[in-house]
Amino acid sequence: LWPREAPAPETLPLESVAVDCPNDAPPARDDDESYRLVLESPKDWINASTFAGCHRALEAFSQLTVSVGGSVVVNSSRVALTGRPPLFPYRGLMIDSGRHFLSVPEVLLVLDGMAASGLNVLHWHLTDSQSWPWRSKSHPELIQGAYRSDLTYSRADLDLVVAYADDRAIRVIPEIDLPGHAAAAGVGRPDVIVDCSPDDATPIYDGSYQSPSLLDPTKNETYALLDDLFGELASILPGGAIHLGGDEVQIGCMNSSAALRERMETLGYNTSCPPGPNGANPCADGGPGFKKLVGDFVVRAQTLAKAHGFSSVGNWQEVFDHYGEGAATPTPPIDGLDPNTVLYAWLAPAWGWGNPATMAAAGFRVVSTLGLYVSSSQDNTDWQSYYSSVHPLASATTNTSDPGFYNVTDPQDVSRVLGGEACLWGETAGASDFSVKIWPRAAAVAEALVSGPEDDKDAALA
């Protein structure tokens, strides 16, 4: 497997490489990432139509070089590469600083790894029920939801990360998960959290994953808060994309808050619900009024975000298949959902909810995280399953129990699948192991998203 002789490189005297590409606009989803890299002394040059393309060319160049005894050597006599556009424009990695804080240097290290492997979107799941580490200027009280005062991100920290990502042609998409997974906001702002604890003695927020609280969709204060927060994020990422969460809303929690039900009735929402399957836990799955309220919240949050100039809004798939009208599962999409919403698929197709095929067929754009979670400990060979979770068109599977990348067969729908994303959920991942969990598996994902997976796994291993 390992050659005992060093390769004998042909020396190519490189005095300079002309780099001809624009350097002004921040990276965008529609960037043409193709490039030409020609090393044929004395004409050595890189050419691309966008900064992103240039960056990909420079990374390719670095992969051609080897450091031998103090000099840098290009391991070929002549090089002419034409990097074609990647298979998918959205090649993402999600980090979660709500469950475990990641320091700025750690986030920058992640960006370095992404740049080296061709991932171009950092989806930053910034906050969650366990902690709120974002030191918002418009609402400083929220920082009380951080784990500790030094485990926080200032405005300067966020600007730094965005600028660092920019330089690597990586887009940053922040996520404020709403209305669920937001209990930590309630530490500084208990007035915007639905209190569905069973009695006065039980705290609203117990810091646990199952903390059954959510942002209160019946209060003006909630929307005022979101408006300010979106405005602040928009000033950090003008014209960028934003992710508004929407997953795992605990509807049962809503039903157990008498105060909330009262406000719902005032607002004209139906608070009755059919009994649960065995009579217990009425409204555990949500009566029509509760789901409508959640749906209206999602739409209103989208509207607020777009009013601040965000060019694209993303949500977890439940906005497509959980909170819509009717008792059937999956439900239709939320009434009024922005048709340009980018849906993030995460529920296994076998579980009978929506999946990339149904999402794309309904006209939505899709990013898939299916089979791409990197939160767990890995063993030597599981990079292969990550690699083959990304199915190229030609081998789309019809096996609906396969948690594969997507199952989209209609070519028209195919163009709506923007790409995929490896996710480092933070419940059991943090500063001590983020690198060893992300890499090298996410690099396998990256190659599959750029070029499509090769059948020859040995070639891919090298």
Add this chain to the structure above:
Amino acid sequence: LVVRGLPWSIEDAPRFAHRGMLVDSSRHFLPVDLLKQQIDAMSWAKLSVLHWHITDFQAAPFASAVLPKLLKGAYSAIEVYTPDDVSDVVRYAKDRGVRVMMELDTPGHAASFGAGYPEIMSDCPETVADLGDAYQVLDPTSNATYDLLGQLLAELGALAPDAYFHLGGDEVYAQCWEESPTVQAFMKAQGFETVDEVENYFENRYLGVARTALGGDRVLMAFQEVFDNNVTLPGDVVFDVWKQGNAATEVPSIPEEIARIVKAGHRVVLANGNSGEWYLNDGWGNGNDGGRYRSSWKDVYGLDPLNGTDALLTPAEQLYVVGGEVSLWGEEIDATNFLTRAWPRSAAFAEKLWSPRAATDDAVAQTARLARFACRLNARAIP
């Protein structure tokens, strides 16, 4: 920076002097920068010895100036340590209070030397073809073997001038010498009946070469097999204990092995427990337990070098146990996972070996201390 409660003073001293970590740069090359990070982390945990297992049968990553063909046994031209690299690491360690104990493992675990110097390998092609390079052993009958080892020891010894030097000696499988016509002829000529006697001959001669090459003040260490295989070595040799005795000696537990060696007059460094607690490389794919480490930090903390010896040794004899080591054997470890494999569990080991025995028997109490230390490592960019 605020210091509260002044004045106060601390007087402290470690329980064991030898608080070590073994790194294996043969199975996977470990870049110099990584070794430096490792040394940093060791210094923060007050660990005192970096046991550098630099070569093994898979690769010899040393660009020896006196044996220029040695690096034919390296994986590649870029996965080598120059003599300057070794000096650099030793100096970096010294500046942080960490000693570097170099190991040149022989006569087994040395097949990689054969890439450049085939003449010092035993002629046992069938054994190697059937069982692999792990079973290749150096030729104990040839002066060339001892000359070469002497030169290499002198070079490495000058680069790593610590008082301790490790001579290896583990897992010398009998099959190679039993096949080798040269060794068989040698045994006849010497009147040896078993390969154990050949091993005795090799180790004593190697020891003599080592004393000359390294200078007389060195303390030499060897793996326990050298003792178990009835090699008679001078009393100042320290033995590295990592398993029960072999079947021939019928020593069913590690404490009993320790006791046996101590009663024969040798000092001991403990490298493992009966459950493999201090082999930190054991994890995914190598004795793993459903994706978890086989040894949790509690298991690591639970092993004490004197465990099980209270009934076997007097307190005076127990002083012959001079410390312990955790090991990062490199079959499944390289720069991508070395630091996470080593830390923070090594910190649990570090406390165990520094602090008094009575203060280090409660893993629950250690939890908070270890958690804080782990966060401190993360803040200093050690994952």
